[in-house]
Amino acid sequence: MFGLTFEKLFLVAIIAGFVLGPSRLPGYAQQLGRAVRSVRQFVDTTRSAAEDEMGVPLRRSHWETMDVRQYDPRRIVADALRETDIDPNTEWPGEVLVEAGRVRPGQKYLITGPASHPRRILITSLPENDPRRIAAQVVGECRTAG
Structure with a gap:
């Protein structure tokens, strides 16, 4: 606070001890203590x-009562990815159905995009009603049941 470090305060105390003297120093220390208590x-x-x-209570800061984690960009993106606005009766494009036919048992990632820039998508991150996710679950369940 105010750029005061322990070393600086110690130096001020030593100088005060020499200037005031050992006989008057306790009295001034009591006066300083009273002044701090009154302030x-x-x-x-x-x-x-x-x-x-x-x-309005001033003792608790505004930040303590507020959940600042809701403004974390990672949390915002994760919440947005978890939202599903897809209707279960949605007609899926043919390419999605073809990808669903290529899902293997135990496959965790779906590789999409061109060979020069492939994209890995975690199958469990797909919406619940996505045919690729359903195919992975159905194929995986058949393998474990048999």
């Missing part, structure tokens, strides 16, 4: 008066 009491009474007049 602290003044701040507390002013804060409580402001709380009463405004009706």
